[in-house]
Amino acid sequence: xxxxxxxxxxxxxxxxxxxxxxxxxxxxxxxxxxxxxxxxxxxxxxxxxxxxxxxxxxxxxxxxxxxxxxxxxxxxxxxxxxxxxxxxxxxxxxxxxxxxxxxxxxxxxxxxxxxxxxxxxxxxxxxxxxxxxxxxxxxxxxxxxxxxxxxxxxxxxxxxxxxxxxxxxxxxxxxxxxxxxxxxxxxxxxxxxxxxxxxxxxxxxxxxxxxxxxxxxxxxxxxxxxxxxxxxxxxxxxxxxxxxxxxxxxxxxxxxxxx
Amino acid sequence: xxxxxxxxxxxxxxxxxxxxxxxxxxxxxxxxxxxxxxxxxxxxxxxxxxxxxxxxxxxxxxxxxxxxxxxxxxxxxxxxxxxxxxxxxxxxxxxxxxxxxxxxxxxxxxxxxxxxxxxxxxxxxxxxxxxxxxxxxxxxxxxxxxxxxxxxxxxxxxxxxxxxxxxxxxxxxxxxxxxxxxxxxxxxxxxxxxxxxxxxxxxxxxxxxxxxxxxxxxxxxxxxxxxxxxxxxxxxxxxxxxxxxxxxxxxxxxxxxxx
Numbered sequence: 001x002x003x004x005x006x007x008x009x010x011x012x013x014x015x016x017x018x019x020x021x022x023x024x025x026x027x028x029x030x031x032x033x034x035x036x037x038x039x040x041x042x043x044x045x046x047x048x049x050x051x052x053x054x055x056x057x058x059x060x061x062x063x064x065x066x067x068x069x070x071x072x073x074x075x076x077x078x079x080x081x082x083x084x085x086x087x088x089x090x091x092x093x094x095x096x097x098x099x100x101x102x103x104x105x106x107x108x109x110x111x112x113x114x115x116x117x118x119x120x121x122x123x124x125x126x127x128x129x130x131x132x133x134x135x136x137x138x139x140x141x142x143x144x145x146x147x148x149x150x151x152x153x154x155x156x157x158x159x160x161x162x163x164x165x166x167x168x169x170x171x172x173x174x175x176x177x178x179x180x181x182x183x184x185x186x187x188x189x190x191x192x193x194x195x196x197x198x199x200x201x202x203x204x205x206x207x208x209x210x211x212x213x214x215x216x217x218x219x220x221x222x223x224x225x226x227x228x229x230x231x232x233x234x235x236x237x238x239x240x241x242x243x244x245x246x247x248x249x250x251x252x253x254x255x256x257x258x259x
Numbered sequence: 260x261x262x263x264x265x266x267x268x269x270x271x272x273x274x275x276x277x278x279x280x281x282x283x284x285x286x287x288x289x290x291x292x293x294x295x296x297x298x299x300x301x302x303x304x305x306x307x308x309x310x311x312x313x314x315x316x317x318x319x320x321x322x323x324x325x326x327x328x329x330x331x332x333x334x335x336x337x338x339x340x341x342x343x344x345x346x347x348x349x350x351x352x353x354x355x356x357x358x359x360x361x362x363x364x365x366x367x368x369x370x371x372x373x374x375x376x377x378x379x380x381x382x383x384x385x386x387x388x389x390x391x392x393x394x395x396x397x398x399x400x401x402x403x404x405x406x407x408x409x410x411x412x413x414x415x416x417x418x419x420x421x422x423x424x425x426x427x428x429x430x431x432x433x434x435x436x437x438x439x440x441x442x443x444x445x446x447x448x449x450x451x452x453x454x455x456x457x458x459x460x461x462x463x464x465x466x467x468x469x470x471x472x473x474x475x476x477x478x479x480x481x482x483x484x485x486x487x488x489x490x491x492x493x494x495x496x497x498x499x500x501x502x503x504x505x506x507x508x509x510x511x512x513x514x515x516x517x518x
Contacts (some may be wrong), residue, residue, distance in 0.1 A: 057343035061359035064416025084316035099321035108398035157323025
């Protein structure tokens with residue numbers, strides 16, 4: 001008896017879709033991960049292409065492009081039933097159709113992210129401006145080709161305007177000292193990244209418990225735990241310190257069929 | 260015993276990916292289908308969303324957007340083995356890596372097309388500027404959101420420049436008479452569409468038999484068969500007439516798992 005996976009991979013049958021690698025990202029869980037790419041240009045991620053996809057040949061020529069599309073498998077999507085309507089955070093409760101949104105809860109849970117290529121070294125592509133959680137399976141990398149990926153005179157519907165940068169961001173003196181100590185080549189531009197991430201207000205406006213004024217929020221970035229408060233329209237980062245191993249890596253379930 | 264398809268669709272399991280509809284396109288076979296969207300703005304296609312995806316709710320709000328991304332399952336891709344290098348037509352023989360190209364031959368055969376939304380009526384979206392063959396399974400529709408789908412200061416690598424509009428296009432008197440008779444609401448802007456399609460030179464520069472100077476080429480658009488010649492850098496459309504039923508609809512195999 002063959003399992004569905006082995007059947008799909010046997011000679012003559014191509015798998016339906018395949019991960020070409022798993023993204024290594026500074027974001028370790030959904031909370032705090034930007035809702036869209038380019039919000040946090042200081043966010044970093046890298047993708048090592050699986051050797052079976054011959055990265056030394058299959059990446060050739062990508063270095064001439066400044067940006068790429070990542071097609072991702074949205075494996076943290078735990079929704080079991082299809083829901084035709086979604087509530088984008090910026091609409092504060094108003095519903096739109098899932099096909100008029102970029103919600104991860106879709107019949108085919110495939111994400112599309114425009115990211116900047118920082119460099120390519122051997123089998124690994126380094127990106128910035130990412131909005132993806134660590135461990136996200138990448139289905140495809142496509143170069144961004146300006147003349148046909150750019151729509152002329154485009155209308156952006158309900159998302160026409162850039163989202164409000166809703167929070168100002170401050171740092172408690174202790175947090176500043178910790179950041180100075182922790183910023184390194186493994187965690188580059190830490191302070192800048194935290195500012196960019198919190199400015200977008202990572203709280204879910206539909207979750208009242210998150211909106212309580214004196215709640216301490218916890219967020220993971222790289223191997224760090226960040227604690228912050230929000231008062232009015234101001235976020236204050238209170239502390240930044242190494243997280244315990246139990247505190248991060250909830251990678252979700254990557255479907256075995258795509259590996 | 261459950262088949263892989265029924266297992267994937269049973270309660271609690273989400274299918275890996277699903278078609279939300281099959282595109283109805285004016286292009287009936289690969290030859291003549293533009294290599295990229297927006298090359299032939301007169302090209303038309305429509306997508307009826309399957310009723311299980313509640314189009315009356317799931318499309319709500321899409322009418323405010325001028326453009327959309329179509330994520331497509333490239334079902335005409337018959338390549339059995341992964342090949343890391345591809346030969347884009349405009350590079351005339353030079354190879355680049357598959358991840359530095361938009362070739363349909365990819366580990367996850369998912370296409371990304373930027374198309375213009377002409378109108379939405381009930382469960383059906385009407386598009387123009389498409390580059391997809393009739394019957395292509397559509398995995399997802401996402402709105403094009405200008406502020407985060409547009410890269411600033413983007414470099415387009417080997418595809419930096421717009422492709423040359425390599426052919427001028429003429430019409431034989433007989434073809435002009437036929438087009439005048441056949442242009443209708445079912446085949447709108449037929450003459451314009453043919454000009455846009457042939458201008459890009461649909462011949463494969465790596466296929467010598469296609470490049471023979473007096474070869475008559477046949478191409479299908481809507482229910483028509485178009486015959487043309489290419490002499491030097493000039494294409495001449497010789498005739499346009501209704502195609503016999505055997506002449507078109509080679510829809511390829513849509514994987515049953517996604518239906």
